[in-house]
Amino acid sequence: xxxxxxxxxxxxxxxxxxxxxxxxAHFGLEGYLTAVQSTKDGIPTIWIEKHRLRETLRYIKSxxxxxxxxxxxxxxxxxxxxxxxxxxxxxxxxxxxxxxxFDRNQSLRIKVALDGEALALPSIIDLWPNxxxxxxxxxxxxxxxxxxxxxxxxxxxxxxxxxxxxxxxxPSRATEIGQFQLPPERLVMTQDALQFKPEDWGLARTHHxxxxxxxxxxxxxxxxxxxxxxxxxLVAQLAGEEIINIVPxxxxxxxxxxxxxxxxxxxxFIPYTDRVDYLQGVLNEMPYCLSVERLASITVxxxxxxIRVMMSEFYRIASHLVWYGTFAQDVGALSPVFYMFNDRExxxxxxxxxxGGRMHPNWFRIGGVAQxxxxxxxxxxxxxxxxxxxxxxxYERLVMxxxxxxxxxxxxxxxxxEDAIAWGATGPMLRACGLPWDLRKVRPYSGYEQFDxxxxxxxxxxxxxxxxxxxxxxxxxxxxxxxxxxxxxxGPYTSLDPLATPPLKTHTMHDIETLIxxxxxxxxxxxxxxxxxxxxxxxxxxxxxxxxTSDGTQLSYRTRIRTPxxxxxxxxxxxxxxxxxxxxxxxxxxxxxxxxxxxx
Amino acid sequence: MIDWSHTALTIGVILGGALTLAGLLIWxxxxxxxxxxxxxxxxxLGPGGCLQSLADMIKIFTKEDWIPPFADKAVFVITPAIVxxxxxxxxxxxxxxxxxxxxxxxxxxxxFLAMSSLAAYSVIIGGWASNSKFAFLGSLRAIAQxxxxxxxxxxxxxxxxxLAGSFNxxxxxxxxxxxxxxxxQFLGFLGFFMAGLAEAHRTPFDMPEAEAELVAGYHSEYSxxxxxxxxxxxxxxxxxxxxxxxILFFGxxxxxxxxxxxxxxxxxxxxxxxxxxxxxxxxxxxxxQLLSFGWKVVMPLALINLLVTGGVVLWKAG
Numbered sequence: 001x002x003x004x005x006x007x008x009x010x011x012x013x014x015x016x017x018x019x020x021x022x023x024x025a026h027f028g029l030e031g032y033l034t035a036v037q038s039t040k041d042g043i044p045t046i047w048i049e050k051h052r053l054r055e056t057l058r059y060i061k062s063x064x065x066x067x068x069x070x071x072x073x074x075x076x077x078x079x080x081x082x083x084x085x086x087x088x089x090x091x092x093x094x095x096x097x098x099x100x101x102f103d104r105n106q107s108l109r110i111k112v113a114l115d116g117e118a119l120a121l122p123s124i125i126d127l128w129p130n131x132x133x134x135x136x137x138x139x140x141x142x143x144x145x146x147x148x149x150x151x152x153x154x155x156x157x158x159x160x161x162x163x164x165x166x167x168x169x170x171p172s173r174a175t176e177i178g179q180f181q182l183p184p185e186r187l188v189m190t191q192d193a194l195q196f197k198p199e200d201w202g203l204a205r206t207h208h209x210x211x212x213x214x215x216x217x218x219x220x221x222x223x224x225x226x227x228x229x230x231x232x233x234l235v236a237q238l239a240g241e242e243i244i245n246i247v248p249x250x251x252x253x254x255x256x257x258x259x260x261x262x263x264x265x266x267x268x269f270i271p272y273t274d275r276v277d278y279l280q281g282v283l284n285e286m287p288y289c290l291s292v293e294r295l296a297s298i299t300v301x302x303x304x305x306x307i308r309v310m311m312s313e314f315y316r317i318a319s320h321l322v323w324y325g326t327f328a329q330d331v332g333a334l335s336p337v338f339y340m341f342n343d344r345e346x347x348x349x350x351x352x353x354x355x356g357g358r359m360h361p362n363w364f365r366i367g368g369v370a371q372x373x374x375x376x377x378x379x380x381x382x383x384x385x386x387x388x389x390x391x392x393x394x395y396e397r398l399v400m401x402x403x404x405x406x407x408x409x410x411x412x413x414x415x416x417x418e419d420a421i422a423w424g425a426t427g428p429m430l431r432a433c434g435l436p437w438d439l440r441k442v443r444p445y446s447g448y449e450q451f452d453x454x455x456x457x458x459x460x461x462x463x464x465x466x467x468x469x470x471x472x473x474x475x476x477x478x479x480x481x482x483x484x485x486x487x488x489x490x491g492p493y494t495s496l497d498p499l500a501t502p503p504l505k506t507h508t509m510h511d512i513e514t515l516i517x518x519x520x521x522x523x524x525x526x527x528x529x530x531x532x533x534x535x536x537x538x539x540x541x542x543x544x545x546x547x548x549t550s551d552g553t554q555l556s557y558r559t560r561i562r563t564p565x566x567x568x569x570x571x572x573x574x575x576x577x578x579x580x581x582x583x584x585x586x587x588x589x590x591x592x593x594x595x596x597x598x599x600x
Numbered sequence: 601m602i603d604w605s606h607t608a609l610t611i612g613v614i615l616g617g618a619l620t621l622a623g624l625l626i627w628x629x630x631x632x633x634x635x636x637x638x639x640x641x642x643x644x645l646g647p648g649g650c651l652q653s654l655a656d657m658i659k660i661f662t663k664e665d666w667i668p669p670f671a672d673k674a675v676f677v678i679t680p681a682i683v684x685x686x687x688x689x690x691x692x693x694x695x696x697x698x699x700x701x702x703x704x705x706x707x708x709x710x711x712f713l714a715m716s717s718l719a720a721y722s723v724i725i726g727g728w729a730s731n732s733k734f735a736f737l738g739s740l741r742a743i744a745q746x747x748x749x750x751x752x753x754x755x756x757x758x759x760x761x762x763l764a765g766s767f768n769x770x771x772x773x774x775x776x777x778x779x780x781x782x783x784x785q786f787l788g789f790l791g792f793f794m795a796g797l798a799e800a801h802r803t804p805f806d807m808p809e810a811e812a813e814l815v816a817g818y819h820s821e822y823s824x825x826x827x828x829x830x831x832x833x834x835x836x837x838x839x840x841x842x843x844x845x846x847i848l849f850f851g852x853x854x855x856x857x858x859x860x861x862x863x864x865x866x867x868x869x870x871x872x873x874x875x876x877x878x879x880x881x882x883x884x885x886x887x888x889q890l891l892s893f894g895w896k897v898v899m900p901l902a903l904i905n906l907l908v909t910g911g912v913v914l915w916k917a918g
């Protein structure tokens with residue numbers, strides 16, 4: 001329980017080098033930085049006073065040399081039960097801003113401690129438009145208010161919900177809440193909350209102009225609609241068929257993954273990550289396991305790394321195929337989705353042979369993977385690698401080269417690179433705007449630096465270009481799988497580190513030490529040293545990261561899940577405004593989102 | 601003197617044949633789509649699954665016949681009947697073989713056009729009577745599309761009428777003994793077939809029903825057998841479109857060796873399969889793209905075709 005002096009350095013100016021020194025030197029005031037935290041992931045993390053937040057962020061966003069134009073993530077932590085303060089100025093709640101610079105290829109975390117009754121911060125929605133939903137989410141989950149936010153309402157929970165779920169005193173399980181009651185007045189209240197009033201959504205009912213005067217049409221698309229691919233609700237304000245505005249309503253798929261993470265052991269949360277984006281299987285496990293391994297200082301053996309890469313690329317193809325087919329279906333092509341689901345079926349069969357699971361493989365472990373590759377895996381993979389390229393050629397003729405498909409998607413839902421960055425777009429969304437930014441290339445993890453592949457990029461940022469990037473990525477993933485197949489290293493499939501869970505069974509019968517480790521790790525869960533780590537990875541839809549805070553127990557103290565779909569769905573109104581209603585489906589289809597990845 | 605028994609028999613055969621074929625088409629389309637899409641399609645009931653339509657019919661007849669409380673009831677109920685009636689009426693002028701026709705009208709082409717125009721009313725008032733936004737938008741799109749393509753359809757088949765010198769469909773077929781009109785009238789054929797696809801709401805012109813964004817377009821609120829009528833109506837218009845294409849451009853019942861009826865059915869089936877194949881292959885146009893395609897591409901081509909054909913006919917007549 002003693003603070004570790006190594007975790008914190010004295011926060012006086014002059015000692016800091018690099019980025020922190022730059023910022024400290026600019027503001028130049030004694031005591032400007034209340035602390036500089038050293039984290040396991042090496043991301044510079046500074047604590048500043050609440051009243052200096054906006055000027056600091058403005059400086060870092062635009063004035064600092066080689067600025068940080070992207071707000072990558074924004075969330076909060078309830079610190080009231082935290083044991084290890086490490087000498088940091090921790091209050092009752094901490095709000096953290098994760099910024100990103102492409103010029104520097106660097107992240108920066110800025111933390112603000114909140115204390116006492118007044119849980120409020122100034123809003124930064126004018127600096128980063130995507131702070132909108134993040135601030136609403138914090139308000140919803142923690143009850144922290146943001147002064148100056150124009151529309152501070154609950155985002156994920158229903159408007160009549162009592163309490164703030166991610167606070168430590170909010171129950172995690174339904175059984176802790178007590179019996180559910182629905183007295184008549186509550187029934188009326190919840191029913192009233194469902195009434196649609198355009199004003200509540202910030203939408204005008206009528207159009208007034210010097211030469212025209214008419215009522216808008218409001219159309220409610222979802223949460224049960226064939227075109228939204230899941231429980232997403234979009235309220236569209238229309239003038240004729242032209243979209244004036246769209247307000248997405250999310251939260252129908254919210255399962256409180258972040259809350260569940262606080263009651264599962266580090267090891268037993270892995271299956272839950274599969275369900276965050278249920279299309280991409282192990283790609284969810286990758287950022288989580290990497291972060292846990294960083295916290296535990298575990299090195300993953302080469303064979304496990306390559307197995308991970310191979311399965312990741314298989315699931316990237318599977319996820320892209322679902323996107324490919326449903327996108328074609330959204331613009332009216334009936335058949336492609338069946339071909340692509342058949343291909344995906346082949347991938348899932350390989351996954352089944354290797355992992356045992358299909359959509360939810362639960363395959364990565366802390367320190368490696370669950371088991372070694374089964375006998376004959378190379379034949380299965382070889383068959384797929386030989387068979388798939390000609391199918392891709394067919395799809396290109398059937399979908400990408402089709403003149404009607406082009407008519408429906410070229411020049412529709414155009415996103416500029418500036419907007420993409422300002423709204424936190426990552427993955428294919430960002431690359432379709434012309435920035436070849438792929439974490440596998442610029443910040444390799446799990447041995448991606450050994451592989452030879454290209455980062456596909458397009459330039460116009462419209463629906464067609466997003467499709468082009470996805471399609472080219474399929475071939476690159478196939479190339480990576482081929483390299484894994486040809487150069488699979490030998491060696492152990494999991495680390496021998498005592499914190500690797502579950503440890504290799506073969507060693508447990510030889511000495512009491514490993515037996516105890518095995519027993520504790522499996523029954524109680526591995527105990528990770530206190531600290532924080534976040535390793536963003538390139539998942540199928542963009543950058544996913546798990547920001548893990550360990551308080552020195554077998555449970556996570558706080559797990560923040562940053563998902564790309566959340567950021568991308570927030571951009572749908574931006575892309576859809578001014579287009580026709582039929583284009584909305586093309587825009588939604590091109591975004592490639594999964595509702596469970598939006599709501600978590 | 602009209603031979604009543606012969607007429608009654610012809611009516612019975614054509615009516616029964618068209619309705620049975622429409623029912624069968626539900627299965628044929630699903631099965632063909634299934635095979636082309638690497639899956640099975642309905643294959644359990646009867647040989648190859650051909651009794652699937654029967655099971656569908658039983659199901660759809662016994663389903664709850666729900667009329668939305670917000671709908672205009674009388675109009676809502678009439679609409680599905682209009683679809684089927686107009687489609688079936690058109691079959692009255694379709695000559696399947698020499699003298700195998702219900703009514704050999706001397707202006708059969710015009711009758712066919714009139715009926716397909718009437719069918720547009722079902723879409724318009726069906727969407728309106730549903731009193732739902734999805735149905736309303738779907739029906740708006742349908743009106744714009746049907747009205748536009750109505751024009752092209754009439755214009756593009758006029759070339760065939762000019763060449764045959766008659767509005768009578770049997771005469772038009774007889775005029776193709778030497779050469780099918782698809783050869784001199786290729787543009788007319790393309791225009792007619794496209795307009796026909798649009799009239800039958802088939803891909804890539806299935807905008808009125810645009811499955812994804814408008815749920816099911818103008819018939820979103822229909823269920824049970826009323827929905828079934830729309831469904832049957834769509835298949836009837838597919839059959840009608842194929843039959844008319846064969847009559848106007850592919851020589852009707854003419855063909856060597858086989859009896860005329862067989863030739864007619866064979867040619868018609870080929871077009872039905874082609875229409876299904878188009879559905880399996882192509883995405884759909886966007887509503888405004890479809891209109892600009894119609895007015896800017898199909899319309900001028902149809903006009904040029906008509907002008908040139910008229911000129912040639914006049915020049916030959918000397």
